[in-house]
Amino acid sequence: MNTADLHGLPPGVPEHLQSEGIEELYPPQGDAVDAGILDGESVVASIPTASGKTLIAELAMLSAVQRGGKALYIVPLRALASEKKAEFERWAEYGVTVGVSTGNYQSSGEWLGSRDIIVATSEKVDSLVRNGAPWVDDLSCVVADEVHLVDDRHRGPTLEVTLAKLRKINPGLQTVALSATVGNADEVADWLDATLVQSDWRPIDLKMGVHYGSAINFDDGSQREVPVERGQKKTAALVDDTLKEGGSSLVFVNSRRNAESEARRLADVTKARLTGQERDDLRELAKELRDVSDTDTSDDLADAVAKGAAFHHAGLASEHRALVEEAFRDRLIKVVCATPTLAAGVNTPSRRVIVRDWRRYDGEFGGMKPLDVLEVHQMCGRAGRPGLDPYGEAVLLAKDSETMDELFERYVWAEAEDVRSKLAAEPALRTHLLATVASGFANTRQGLLDFLDQTLYATQTTESGRLETVTDTVLAYLEANEFIEREEGTIRATNIGHTVSRLYLDPMSAAEIIDGLRYAADKRVEKLRVIEGGGSASKSSKSSRPSKSKNEPDETAGFTTASELQAERDGEDDDVEDGDDENLDADDFETTYPTPLGLYHLVSRTPDMYELYLKSGDRETYTELCYEREAEFLGRTPSEYEDVAFEDWLAALKTARLLEDWASETDEDRITDRYGVGPGDIRGKVDTAQWLLGAAEQLAGDLDLGNNVAVREAKKRVEYGVREELLNLAGVRGVGRKRARRLYEAGIVSRADLRDADKSVVLAALRGRQKTAENILEAVGRRDPSMDEIEEDTSTRVAAGASEDDDGQASLGDFG
């Protein structure tokens, strides 16, 4: 089918497609048009990666807009949201407007309402529906990208429920679901009342094969000699082989560490084949990567990249990832060793894909578990860059002929698994039943069951009654925690229930947080009563030890290097927080209870916080810490000997400790090696903690518990990664944790000080960066921010520390 024959699109669009070189539609795209995609018909397109799924979606959305409608494009990842938005924005010249809404990307409801196409993550859409975004009623077309993810245990149910809700709100809604090739696409199509378009067609040929001995054996029967020299690794031979033809490779491995070590090894392979220009460009890129964060991860990545290789996994900061992805697309980086982050993320095609590891450690499984066929196919699908490569090659590795046979059978010839709904799990229903009640979708038990009947789960299940049983369990749970009320058969959400749903909390997280906050409120009342009765004894003990925040500046002013200062702070933590039940004495108690650590631990043990892994030795470390800081924890501490929950509780303590470190200005590199995480993990934890503490603050306010100020401060401290005394400064644009500390050390302790401060002192505190100093002064509202002719105050500079090249901000920012 020719693009010129397309109907129902905004004027100019077919011509635009032709100008992009799209004269003719790919066969699956033609099928989708035949299925009525331009006329508002629903379609499930189950076709390989990179075979033009996005255009199918665009055709549907553009024709819907042309009919005066509004379209929603649901993506699985935030990074994809911005990618798609950028792509769709080329239709702006035909009057089509695009908006994005994700957790970290701005979105006012009204503004979104004026957009023709909205791109959002499934969770964000769910949240918008819960909160009654007005434009949801106006949708005429919804696209679900990667719809096979309904199979995902954690996030699948959200997508499933959201689609069901959208379809219920808008009865005639055109649903376009894009899926990888899966076993039961027909079932998905049935569920969505859509026509199935299924095809294995790809614009560039994909050859899948297994390397064994000295050759790759492809699925089409052909072979390619790739001998492996003695002492050489297979991956090295394969990467070098591609490189000789000027192609790049993508290597998938099963752990972060493997990604890093493989990249280190392959760097020696790529290094040998770089041009002089490439060497220079890579050196520059390496510097940029190194500056992203002051951690080992950053250095290791930069070292590898300088030689033309990179690794990619979730421990990287988002800037790291973005830089690596971009340079790989530009063919500057020759090989990327990645965990599955890259398999489903943004578009990073490569001439050759090597699936080095096909098994991955899985604790629940109890050993190395073979990857799903779908997952391996997704990785392989990254092979072949449209328009650049004649074909793509995906290679699995076998050390013996037996393994080769197994790999052919298991992956090369195999069809992907069926998609199975995971909705009937309690955690999923806990969240979604509350939301369904709270947003008025249903107000009886039967109403809920009727609604659930419209989900994929219902069309798939053979086990009748299962959904009903779980529903009853979950309703009982929600009622017991006072999130819902039942009266004569009608179910209503309580005020708190509404809040919980609106905040997008797992009700179990909310229950935990509420318990903890109530515990804190009670303990506070009780303690204050004791203090009032007990009187002066505790007061005098207090006065002998000034609180740490007050005496900090004097204490730290004399240190000359950041690390000395750091060492002192770390030591001090141990001293001050050390102690028994009495470690929070009278006045401290009044002003500092609940403590940040208590609150961090509270949010860290909710199911919404992903657990940090306990390593060997950690058990002892944190058990000890648990006794040391016993007075700070909110709620009953499980018994070390009797409670199975103790292990989880300790893992949460480890997370809480990380957050406390971050909020005490501990350096990133110190945190990364103390907890065995990457810079990206710190960011993730901090981000989640911020969200949960924000929710906790609201709950504390709603329940009138009187501790929302403490929660707010704990939240602010994680947000900026600073101690209490820097909170005022750290909020200024351009001032992060490091600069705030330097300004503070130079005697500038507040925004007001900054407005009036001696410019030479400011300049010295900022290591003589004029431009930075001007920007900061402007941000804080100073009338004459100009730094022209200003000299650094050298005396201040010396006192503030002579450490070099350490001007970086926290650099954990995520600016979507």
Next chain:
DNA sequence: GCCCGTCACATATAGACAGCATGTC
């Protein structure tokens, strides 16, 4: 005395969404 290979033994294990209100070098 030193460098290196070898071996037994220990160690660690993928990913990432969400509230609200504004803004980073």
Next chain:
DNA sequence: CTATATGTGACGGGC
């Protein structure tokens, strides 16, 4: 932790 790869320390050989 139904496996695996990598890191670590002890040991011995060759010089």
